Amino acid sequence: MDVFEAITNRRSIRAFTPEEVSKEEIEKLIDAARHAPSAGNMQPWEFIVIRDSRTKRKLSVAALNQRFLEEVPVLIVVCANELRSGRGYGSRGTTLYCLQDTAAAIQNMLLTACALNLGTCWVGAFREDDARKILNIPKGVRPIAIIPVGHSAEKPEMRFKRAVSDFVHYETYSK
Amino acid sequence: MDVFEAITNRRSIRAFTPEEVSKEEIEKLIDAARHAPSAGNMQPWEFIVIRDSRTKRKLSVAALNQRFLEEVPVLIVVCANELRSGRGYGSRGTTLYCLQDTAAAIQNMLLTACALNLGTCWVGAFREDDARKILNIPKGVRPIAIIPVGHSAEKPEMRFKRAVSDFVHYETYSK
Numbered sequence: 001m002d003v004f005e006a007i008t009n010r011r012s013i014r015a016f017t018p019e020e021v022s023k024e025e026i027e028k029l030i031d032a033a034r035h036a037p038s039a040g041n042m043q044p045w046e047f048i049v050i051r052d053s054r055t056k057r058k059l060s061v062a063a064l065n066q067r068f069l070e071e072v073p074v075l076i077v078v079c080a081n082e083l084r085s086g087r088g089y090g091s092r093g094t095t096l097y098c099l100q101d102t103a104a105a106i107q108n109m110l111l112t113a114c115a116l117n118l119g120t121c122w123v124g125a126f127r128e129d130d131a132r133k134i135l136n137i138p139k140g141v142r143p144i145a146i147i148p149v150g151h152s153a154e155k156p157e158m159r160f161k162r163a164v165s166d167f168v169h170y171e172t173y174s175k
Numbered sequence: 176m177d178v179f180e181a182i183t184n185r186r187s188i189r190a191f192t193p194e195e196v197s198k199e200e201i202e203k204l205i206d207a208a209r210h211a212p213s214a215g216n217m218q219p220w221e222f223i224v225i226r227d228s229r230t231k232r233k234l235s236v237a238a239l240n241q242r243f244l245e246e247v248p249v250l251i252v253v254c255a256n257e258l259r260s261g262r263g264y265g266s267r268g269t270t271l272y273c274l275q276d277t278a279a280a281i282q283n284m285l286l287t288a289c290a291l292n293l294g295t296c297w298v299g300a301f302r303e304d305d306a307r308k309i310l311n312i313p314k315g316v317r318p319i320a321i322i323p324v325g326h327s328a329e330k331p332e333m334r335f336k337r338a339v340s341d342f343v344h345y346e347t348y349s350k
Contacts, residue, residue, distance in 0.1 A: 003290045004203075006178040007210045007283050028179075030343055034336055035182045036282065037297050041334045048344045055346060079348075096274065096319065097299055103278030104285075104297075107211065108182050111286070115178045122212050122279075124272055137348045144271065159216045161209055168205055169223045171230060173254075173312045 001115035010110055011158075013119030014068045016150030021073045025116055029076070029149065032112035036105035039097035044084040045105050048077040048135055055134060062130035063123055063146055072148035076109070077131060078102055083140040099144065106145055119152030176290035185285055186333075188294030189243045191325035196248045200291055204251070204324065207287035211280035214272035219259040220280050223252040223310055230309060237305035238298055238321055247323035251284070252306065253277055258315040274319060281320055294327030 001009075026049055038044060050056060051074055059077070060069035069075060080102045085093030106122060113120045123146040131143040176184075201224055213219060225231060226249055234252070235244035244250060255277045260268030281297060288295045298321040306318040 001178050003176050003178040003181040003286050004207060007207050007287065010210070010212070012212055027339075030339060032179060032182050034339065034342075035185070037185070037187055037285070039297075039299050043337045043342070046342050046344065046348070048346070048348055050346055052346050081342075092299075095270070099271065099274045100278040100281075100297075100299065100319070103275040104282040106275075107279040107282040110212070111178050112182065122214075122275075124214050124267075124275065135347050141348070144275070162218045164202075164205060164209065167209070167218070167221050167256075169221065171223070171225055171227050172310050173221070173223055173316070 003111070006111040006114045010114040011156045012121040013152045013154060014121055015153040016068070016072045016119060016148070017153045019151040021118065021149050025118060026074060026149070028116060029109045029112055032108040033105040036101060036108050038101035039085065039093065040088050042084045042088065042101070044081040044098040045102045046079040046081055046141055048079070050075040050077065058134045059126070059131060059146060062134060063126035066123060069123065069146065069148055072150040074149040076147040076149060077135060077143050078106055078145040078147060079137060080142045080144050081140070082142055102144055106147065109147065113149060118149055120147055120149055122147060178286070181286040181289045185289040186331045187296045188327045188329060188331070189296055190328040191243070191247045191294060191323070192328045194326040196293065196324050200293060201249060201324070203291060204284045204287055207283040208280040211276060211283050213276035214260065214268065215263050217259045217263065217276070219256040219273040220277045221254040221256055221316055223254070225250040225252065233309045234301070234306060234321060237309060238301035241298060244298065244321065244323055247325040249324040251322040251324060252310060252318050253281055253320040253322060254312060255317045255319050256315070257317055277319055281322065284322065288324060293324055295322055295324055297322060
């Protein structure tokens with residue numbers, strides 16, 4: 001799929017069919033993620049691939065009861081490895097770069113999923129401490145997103161977009 | 176260009192030819208950016224498009240003297256609009272979501288640039304207060320990246336990548 005087509009066709013999917021997602025498809029998403037740029041090439045990302053129903057149920061509760069997270073074949077919990085980014089860049093690494101780098105990796109995954117005809121959603125609303133306990137995530141590694149991956153059972157319209165003139169400025173900030 | 180090809184072919188470019196970048200090309204990058212997902216569809220991004228040589232020179236100094244930033248046709252300074260993300264999500268909005276959302280928008284831009292045969296680089300190392308003064312950026316809007324856009328004068332190799340087994344975990348965090 002053309003890159004611009006993937007960028008514009010991607011939607012946030014919250015309803016899935018029971019159809020499975022293959023190991024090869026997950027590997028393709030991970031491969032896309034690892035090609036994201038990162039500050040100082042630190043690659044400060046960790047991915048936890050979850051198929052276990054009990055774990056998905058617990059995570060859906062940690063995600064403020066977003067129950068669609070337990071009805072999807074796979075969850076990928078993305079973590080920012082603060083230790084890696086902090087090593088070279090101190091607090092700018094732990095509070096900015098590792099969040100940006102993991103976000104770029106996630107976006108690569110979402111676009112690749114779209115090209116593979118898989119549905120995904122970027123879930124940021126969850127209790128990090130609960131996710132940490134459920135998945136045994138050590139200190140210095142921070143869970144920052146839960147990505148459900150499955151086959152879409154819905155076709156959402158494009159959401160409202162801000163007018164370009166509202167957020168593009170020339171030469172200097174204009175508002 | 177195929178989305179996976181763009182993801183794997185993209186490189187960080189720090190040397191540019193003098194060839195111009197058209198208004199249409201910049202508009203295409205912005206259009207890609209605005210299709211990124213964002214928490215609650217807040218679209219907490221602002222883009223400042225800069226062609227003025229004096230401004231580029233000042234920004235290159237603010238960016239710890241990364242002089243290639245003054246030798247590129249266009250700089251795009253990306254800002255996170257903390258006011259928008261904070262409105263619905265408080266401190267999680269201002270310190271996490273708006274950084275992730277703008278990062279996803281940037282990654283869309285970098286991939287689209289790659290497909291347009293333009294070179295880019297994600298520059299995060301700069302003094303934010305200096306950039307804020309140079310560009311007259313108001314409080315509540317935070318400059319978080321400088322993206323040079325031009326035609327590449329180099330062909331960097333792919334950087335070293337961590338082994339997949341080092342950062343992919345199954346069911347629970349494994350190290």
